[in-house]
Amino acid sequence: MISANLIPRIRSAAAQQSASAVIGALAVLAVTLILVGTALNFASQGFRTSHHSSRWAQASHAAEAGAEIALMTAQKNSWTADGWSGAPGATGAAAVTKSVTLSTDVPGTGSIGTAIAVDTITMGSTDWLRIRATGNADLSGGAIAGSDTRDSMLRKLSLRKDRKSGTVLTTPRASRTVEILAAPKAAMPFKHAFVSKAVLDLQALTTSDSYDSTDPAKSDYAPFTYYGVYDAAKKQSNGDIATTDATLPWNLNDAYISGDILTPNGTVNQTTNVSGAINSGLTYNFPDEVSPDWTTVTQNHGAVNNTSAAIVGGTEASPTLHQFDSINLTNANTAITINHPAGETESWVEIWVTGDTYIDGVNLTGINLAPGVHATVHFGGRVEVKGGGGGYGIKNGSQLPSSLVIHAYGGSSGAPKDFILANSDFWGVVSAPWYQLKFDMAGKDAYGSFLGWKVDATDGTRFHYDESLSTLTHGEGPGYSVRSWVEAVR
């Protein structure tokens, strides 16, 4: 029989057990919450770090975009029309500015924009543009720094105030700044007999002087009537040679230079036979050479291997365009000849050789430009042209350097290519900023102006700079090219 007070006791015990269960459940819940909270905290930190990193990278892209915007305006010289505060003034004038919002389209991430400032800075007697572009990418998740101070040191986020201006921010953001220096393009770079980036290597009996094919007093007009050829009796002393290499003193080997030696600050030894001055302080803008971007050609000749080809020029406004994969002419009497259309005495042609060019043959072998032909040639590969023995090499029939303008766009700073001229006279202009120009022309003459990564000349090579080339345009057109890039990391 159950006693009278048993039921209340059972109820009391049951109530105590229920309380224990509640406490136990709460304890489990608390532990679970701690674990979940910890996990969420880690996840949140990880997300924040990842978010900061990605926005920091996007701020860099925005800064680059700002620099591009400034360059685009500079190329067009359309500052006011493009919404800038004005056009860049002289050196020392306040920078002109522009702000651009680049993106507002990604929900929850804020905007991305760039603030650009452009001023002028004079370097090497030329006015350059200094472009400072700051990219800003808004951060989501509040003004909370990363959990590691090293992240703050690296990314330097602006959380409550702009780090640089001190302006109070409504939205935290990542900012990065790049500074770009843009130089005016080398409009007329052929101002010297030759210019090299690395030190020159001229053997002792190399000579350099000058003449002017447009001046009867400085050249011989006969047998032509509208320009002159070199006349030793009228030679001038402007056969300047230059190198932009400033790293080492170098030897001129007592080469015979009727002109000046131009260097940035290097010491030049063995200059006994220099008629002019040894000038330091040279600054020089090598033109950029790039591959043509023809979409159509008059004729694609493919790879020419000891077969002849005949090319007919066009008009100055519409030259004929001829593309070659490569040129190899070593058999006698194999030549690429360039002539005028019937009835014409002057014509224009443009040639593009994407691969290597090798010419080494006697008896009318090589490339032959008829007098009156104006040729522009683009070389992408190695070039080796040997004349002699009746071979043309590259024969410029006009004997006027400006009639043969060569742009060699191959090579690079780490891997320059060879550009070799040997055994025969040469009239032309060569712009080959990443080529080693080797003149193996003992007893022969090179007329024109030559720009290369390095210039070597063997004994007896005679250079004659045509002073009229100082106004020959390179063809790059107006505008600016980027010459320096640096990130302001603080």
Added chain:
Amino acid sequence: MIFPSTHGRPAGFTLVELIVGMGVFGVFSAGLMVAWTALQANAVNAATYSHRQSDQMRVIDYLKRDIRRASAVEIYNGGTVVAGSNPGTELALTVPDYYADAREDDNAIGSSTPNNPTLSATAVSYGGTMLVRYYVTGGAIIREEAGIQRPIADANGAFVLSFRWETDGDILSQIFYNQPLSGSGSQTLRRQVDIVGRQRSDLQASSSAM
């Protein structure tokens, strides 16, 4: 079940009940202990993973930024410069000393006035240069700038760095961590990230002015 005593009060639990109850409690407690330990280990490992990820991301961001602004790059292996596709364990970057004061570039406290650029022959210069090195010491990744060393990834991560030149002139950087997992015997937390970057020498080496 509670039995009434001879005096009308419960006589308590029997020995069997106590033993059974203690056994159940023991099993339950043991289970809880195991679960708790596992949870703790997981929490520690989650934290470790989070830290290592952050470390790795920081190293990547540093490398990407510094390689891009470098005017010269060298890869070393055991103190010797390596070339070609041979791997190295240290990266040495020459970067412009852009700021006018003598502090290292990464020290953000103080003036941030840049140097004025100058032109010498073909090169633009902001004054001097600084050497930035990346290497591993005791499992930590060290970034050394102008002689000042800072760990940018913790030694716990047992980090390994590897660098090599790609054939096209890019620099391949591999950042690898290999941290033992907590409470998992010999298991390790491992992750490798490869990044490819290129110095801006294309601009700086050919920089020039008329």
